[in-house]
Amino acid sequence: MICSVLGLTPAQIDALRAAPSLVSDLGVVIQDHRWKALLSDVLEHAPADRIAELEERQARFEQSPAGMEAAEREAGAHRAIAGLGTLESALSLVTSWRLLHFVSVGDVSTAGSLADRLLSGENVGCGSARLHGEAQTRELSRFLDAQGVEWLLCANGMPEWEFNDEKDLREEVDCHFPRLRDYVRAMADKGNGLVVLMS
Secondary structure (H helix, E strand, C coil): CCEEEEEECHHHHHHHHHCCCHHHHHHHHHHHHHHHHHHHHHHHHCCHHHHHHHHHHHHHHHHCHHHHHHHHHHHHHHHHCHHHCCCCCCEEEECCHHHHHHHHHCCCCCCCCHHHHHHCCEECCCCCCEEECHHHHHHHHHHHHCCCHHHHHHHCCCCCCCCCCHHHHHHHHHHHHHHHHHHHHHHHHCCCEEEEEEC
């Protein structure tokens, strides 16, 4: 399961509340952007002799029935959310929201944890999307600012179900926690809210 966090202006939040079906379209657009960025990164770092092969594979997929269906779905989602205006770039936590949950409480089921806060916003649309208004986003930002990587690592045991050693845990926390903290702070500073989407 992948967790994405997207900053929204108050007007965009109101638009999603008025038309909750747009949330699923928003999820499709975020996923489309994430895959295109991933493909671009793969091509940028691929050996020169493999680039043509990778581009040919991508072209074959785009011309396949599955590829055309995906492109049609993505185009429809882009049209549906066009009225929301310019969107912030989304932050993808990939599957690391489970880790952030664990290290913020030492237990994957405790209320009041980071993941609990991320996923306890207003239910909007279908599925597990959660909307956080401006006040909730400021509160979440204050919560994250009060945490620190070293504190998170020292205050909690290592989650055996996810990591083999302390080095893996440290790298994961060092990578994803500051990104989440800084993203939420930036949205709070702009007076924005957030939508948290699970896919």
